[in-house]
Structure formats: C-alpha cells, structure tokens
Amino acid sequence: MLLSQLEVLKTLYYNKGYSIHDISMVTGRSIPFTTKAISELLEMGFIKEDGLRISSGGRKPATYSLSANTGFIVSVAIDQFKTRVVIADLGTGFIGETQELEINIHQKHDAIFDLVDFINQTITASGRPKERFLAIGITMPGFIDAFKGNNLLFVKSPQGTFVDFIAEKTGLPVFIENDSTAIALAEQKFGLPIAKNDSMIINLGWGIGLGMIVNQKVFKGHSGFAGEFSHLALYKNGKLCSCGKHGCLETEASLLAIEAKAIDGLKAGEVSHLSNYEHITADDIINEAIKGDAYAIKIISECAYYIGQGLAILIHLMNPESIILSGKGSVIGKIWLAPIQQAIHQHCIPHLTTYTTLAVSELGDKAQLLGGLAIVVENLDKIKDKISAWLTVQHQNHN
Known part of the structure; x- marks a missing residue:
C-alpha cells in the first residue's frame, strides 16, 4: 500500500483539509482504496483528522491534514551570490529562520564544500532528529540535468555527480x-x-528566468533546458551577457542591469536616496523603489518595459492563460505592471493579449524555497525505501 500512502501524503501536502472524496478525485483512486490508505496513515499518526466540513445536506465529511513534527525537508535555494537554506515541517511549513550564506558561485570553484557544511550545520542547529529528515531539494541557476543530478555550469563536484556528492556528505x-x-x-x-x-512564470532575478506550466504540467523541453528567456538576443547594445553573447534581454532587464544603471546614473548626477549608500545593491534599489524613490522607480520601470518586449514574444508563441512575475525582484510588486503592460500592448497582437492575465506573485522571494520543497514532494516515489522505513518508525513512535 506504499504507493497509495505516498499519493495521499502528496495530496495533503498541497491541499490541507481535504476529505476522502477530495483525495480520491485528485489521485484518481477509488473511495475504498483511498479510505484504506487514510486509515493506515491515521493509525501511524502521520495524518490527523481536522473535523467535519460544513455541508448543505447529508452526512458531513471528515477532513484531514498532515501531522506536525513527523517529517522534515531541507530546501536549498542558490543564486549567483547567496545561498538560503530553510527546513520545513510537512505539516506546518517553514520552521525556524531561513539561514543565509554569501557565496559567489561564479568565482568559487570549491563552493560545493561550503554548501555541504552549511546544509549540515543548518540541520544540526534545527534540533530535529536526523532520522525524520526525508530529503534535500536544491534549486539553482544554470543548465540542470535533473535526471543525472548535475549542474552543467556551476558548482562542480570533485567526484561523481553533484547530487551524489551532497547526498554522501549529508546522509540524505x-x-x-x-x-x-x-x-x-x-x-x-x-x-x-x-x-x-x-502559465509563464517569470523569475525576476540576477537573470530573467522562465518556468512554464503547459497543460497543468511543468514543461522543460526535450533536453530539460527550456526557459532561457534571459538570453533572447533583442538588442544591438554591444553589452556582454553572462552567457558570452551580446545584447541579450538580461543585459537590459536583470537585477544586474538595474544595479549597473543605477550606479551609472548617480555618477551622471541623478538625484536619489541611493546616493546615501556606500555600495549600491539590487536590494537597496528595490527597497528605495518600494519607499517611492523616483529614480529607483524610473530604473525599474525602464527594465520592466524591456521585459514586456520579451513577454510579447512569449505571448505570440505560447498564448498563455497567465504570466506571473515571481522571484527575488517580484517584491517590488505593482511597479512592474504598468510598463510591462505598455510594452505588451505596443508589441503584441491585441487579440492575443485579451486572453492573457498578467499578475505579480504573492509568494515573493519565498517562491524558490517553496520550489525546493515541492521538488522533493514530487519525487517521493523515488525514495520509497526510505519513506517505507520512515513510516515504520513513525508507526512505532506513535504506538
């Protein structure tokens, strides 16, 4: 019955307070099959009954959620300059503070050793029993071969694959x-x-990433590398991109571009609260824009227009239901929307824009950390032996 238990666990992780009928609909399993799995997980103490749902008539169905403090996941969110690690309880979400490590993955060739130490320190400092940790989800920029477990651009392993090395050193x-x-x-x-x-999900970060949801599934392309939105060659500006080409969208619209433009503008005499900072960072520009600094808003708006030009291409190609602005830069919120909409209307066939909704994510800079948790949950079936042993221990502890 392990497969059915995993299906229930996955469903309840994403949907708290679901009834047996709800779970049956999501998993495609019969009511008797689902009921048996629910009963087993209740006996183990891994899920709990929340109570009865309000009903307009007939018998009120019981609803269920995952129990707290039974299982933990580590999410590791890496960007070009900073790594964040957080531990999540399957039943309640993030626990404790998100830990941060300043590390430049472009320049530090032995970054994997710092990464291993940082993960192990965070797990130990949490005070949670190591045997209750299920897995680690690592998310990072670059060409990721998720099947083999390697990043083809950043953070090389001294032996074996990236994933195998981290797993060996952490025991997870x-x-x-x-x-x-x-x-x-x-x-x-x-x-x-x-x-x-x-949906097209735009990752507003040091680059301009793209994740795609097509027919309710994450679309990664033939080789798994789809979504290099940042490297659309749109401009004849002579600016060198991180990919080695010139004129990519990233050179005009990324957080790196925003930093460079802010510094150049202040040197040219622009007036802004940013002049009070000794070293201007993207975070400083974002914070000042949120406070209403006119120059910070101007820079971001210019970059937003360039992003809108790129999005017009996506709309023509993919005809998405929605475009969601997410990632680190999305915390700026609605400042992005007007210039992006302007560019889309100027560069896109009107009939297509009618059917695409543009919105800012509500997840903010937590989106990548949540993604790390989700990739573990999506792959629970690949660690069935560990899950089976974990369920057995949980059952013994509950009894």
Whole structure:
C-alpha cells in the first residue's frame, strides 16, 4: 500500500483539509482504496483528522491534514551570490529562520564544500532528529540535468555527480532543479489559481528566468533546458551577457542591469536616496523603489518595459492563460505592471493579449524555497525505501 500512502501524503501536502472524496478525485483512486490508505496513515499518526466540513445536506465529511513534527525537508535555494537554506515541517511549513550564506558561485570553484557544511550545520542547529529528515531539494541557476543530478555550469563536484556528492556528505537523498523551473512549480502548487494550467512564470532575478506550466504540467523541453528567456538576443547594445553573447534581454532587464544603471546614473548626477549608500545593491534599489524613490522607480520601470518586449514574444508563441512575475525582484510588486503592460500592448497582437492575465506573485522571494520543497514532494516515489522505513518508525513512535 506504499504507493497509495505516498499519493495521499502528496495530496495533503498541497491541499490541507481535504476529505476522502477530495483525495480520491485528485489521485484518481477509488473511495475504498483511498479510505484504506487514510486509515493506515491515521493509525501511524502521520495524518490527523481536522473535523467535519460544513455541508448543505447529508452526512458531513471528515477532513484531514498532515501531522506536525513527523517529517522534515531541507530546501536549498542558490543564486549567483547567496545561498538560503530553510527546513520545513510537512505539516506546518517553514520552521525556524531561513539561514543565509554569501557565496559567489561564479568565482568559487570549491563552493560545493561550503554548501555541504552549511546544509549540515543548518540541520544540526534545527534540533530535529536526523532520522525524520526525508530529503534535500536544491534549486539553482544554470543548465540542470535533473535526471543525472548535475549542474552543467556551476558548482562542480570533485567526484561523481553533484547530487551524489551532497547526498554522501549529508546522509540524505538529494534532488536538484533549475531555479526558474522550481519557482514555476511553487507558483502552480502554492501560488495564484491562474498559475495552475497554462502559465509563464517569470523569475525576476540576477537573470530573467522562465518556468512554464503547459497543460497543468511543468514543461522543460526535450533536453530539460527550456526557459532561457534571459538570453533572447533583442538588442544591438554591444553589452556582454553572462552567457558570452551580446545584447541579450538580461543585459537590459536583470537585477544586474538595474544595479549597473543605477550606479551609472548617480555618477551622471541623478538625484536619489541611493546616493546615501556606500555600495549600491539590487536590494537597496528595490527597497528605495518600494519607499517611492523616483529614480529607483524610473530604473525599474525602464527594465520592466524591456521585459514586456520579451513577454510579447512569449505571448505570440505560447498564448498563455497567465504570466506571473515571481522571484527575488517580484517584491517590488505593482511597479512592474504598468510598463510591462505598455510594452505588451505596443508589441503584441491585441487579440492575443485579451486572453492573457498578467499578475505579480504573492509568494515573493519565498517562491524558490517553496520550489525546493515541492521538488522533493514530487519525487517521493523515488525514495520509497526510505519513506517505507520512515513510516515504520513513525508507526512505532506513535504506538
């Protein structure tokens, strides 16, 4: 019955307070099959009954959720300059503070050793029993071969694959995914309802990433590398991109571009609260824009227009139901929307824009961390032996 138990666990992870009928509909399993799995998990203490749902007539159905403090996942969100690690309880979400490590993955060739130490320290500091940790979900930029467990651009392993090395040093199964793909999964599972079906998820970060939801599934392309939105060659500006080409969208619209433009503008005499900072970072620009600094808003609006030009291409190609602005830069909120909409209306066939909704994520900079959790949950069937042993221990502890 392990398969049915995993299906119930996955369903309740994403949908708290579901009834047996709800779970049966999601999993496609019969009511008797689902009822048996629910009974087994209740006996083990891994799920709990929440109470009875309000009903307009007939018998009120019982609803269920995952129990707290039974299982934990580690989410590791890596960007070009910072790594964040958080531990999540399957039943309640994030526990404790998100831990941060400043590390430049472009320059530090032995970053994997720092990464292992940081993960192990975070697990130990949590005070949770190691045997209750299920797996680690790692999300990061670059060309990710999730099947083999390697990043083809950043953070090389000294032996074996990236995933195997981390797993050996931490003692836990490890799953890896591209950051923008993971953010798309997070938006589909935890975000706005319009992100569930046919949606383009834009990762506003040091690059401009893209995760795609097509027919309710994450789309990664033939080789798993779809979504390199950042490297659309749109401009003849002579600016060198991180990919080695010139004129990519990233050179005009990423957080790196926003930093560079802010610094150049202040040197040219622009007036802004940003001049009070000794070293200007993207976070500083974002914070000042949120406070209303006119120059910070101007820079972001210019970059937003460029993003809108790129989105017009996506709309022509994919005809998405929605475009969700997510990732680190999305915390700026509605400042993005007007210039992006302007560019879309100027560069896109009007009939197509009628059927695409543009929105800002409600997950903010937590989206990547949530994506790390989701990729573990999506792969529970790949660690069935560990799950089976874990369920057995949970059963013994509950009794």
